[in-house]
Amino acid sequence: MKLYYFPGSVAIASAIALNEAGMAFETQKVDFASDEQKSPAYAAINPKGRVPALIIGDHILTETGAILEYIASQTPGLMPTDAMEAAHVRGVMFYLASTMHVNHGHKARGHRWADKAESHADMTAKVPTTMTVSAEYVETECLRGTYILGDTACVADPYLFMLCSWLPGDGVDLEPFPKIRAFMAAMEDRPSVKKMRDTGML
Structure with a gap:
C-alpha cells in the first residue's frame, strides 16, 4: 500500500488509522507548494x-x-460490531466530511464555491463562527467519553483528531470544550500519533 499525503492535511487521519491497525504502508508526499x-x-x-x-x-x-x-x-476492533454503535461512528465521519471539513475549507479554499474576492473574504471571516458551531456539535454529540465510543478508540477517532487539530488555527477557543481537549490529549498520547509527529507528517 502507498498513501499519498500532505503534512497536516486530513490525509494524516488515514496514516494514523493504518498505524493503529498495524498495517504496513509506504508514503508519498504530494507537494502542494508546487501544485503537484x-x-x-x-x-x-x-x-x-x-x-x-x-x-x-x-x-x-x-x-x-x-x-x-x-x-x-481488515482490522477487527476498529469498527464496533453493534449496529447502533457502528452507525454512530459512521454518523461522525459523515458529519466531518459533509460539514466540519467544508466549514474549514471556506478559510483558504473559497475559490471552490465563489469567484469574487469579497465572497472569499466573507467566507473566511465566517470560519471562526462555523467551526465553533462544529466544535459544539463534536463536544455534545460526537464524543461519548474520551473517544467517539467512550473509552475505546475506533477508526473514526483519527479523522476527528485531524479536524479538531485545525480548530485553534480557525480561531476557535478550546477553553469551553473540555471533552475535545481531553480527546486531543488522549490522541496525542497514542503511539500512532506520536509516530506522525516523529516523521514530520503531522
Whole structure:
C-alpha cells in the first residue's frame, strides 16, 4: 500500500488509522507548494487533485471515509460490531466530511464555491463562527467519553483528531470544550500519533 499525503492535511487521519491497525504502508508526499496535486501524473492517481489517495494493489481509494472503512474491514476492533454503535461512528465521519471539513475549507479554499474576492473574504471571516458551531456539535454529540465510543478508540477517532487539530488555527477557543481537549490529549498520547509527529507528517 502507498498513501499519498500532505503534512497536516486530513490525509494524516488515514496514516494514523493504518498505524493503529498495524498495517504496513509506504508514503508519498504530494507537494502542494508546487501544485503537484494538479499535475497530470497525480491526476492519474486522484483526478480530484486532493489527498488522501491510498493505492492497494490495483485499486485506489481517495476519500478519507472510504479509506477508514477499508482499514476497519481488515482490522477487527476498529469498527464496533453493534449496529447502533457502528452507525454512530459512521454518523461522525459523515458529519466531518459533509460539514466540519467544508466549514474549514471556506478559510483558504473559497475559490471552490465563489469567484469574487469579497465572497472569499466573507467566507473566511465566517470560519471562526462555523467551526465553533462544529466544535459544539463534536463536544455534545460526537464524543461519548474520551473517544467517539467512550473509552475505546475506533477508526473514526483519527479523522476527528485531524479536524479538531485545525480548530485553534480557525480561531476557535478550546477553553469551553473540555471533552475535545481531553480527546486531543488522549490522541496525542497514542503511539500512532506520536509516530506522525516523529516523521514530520503531522
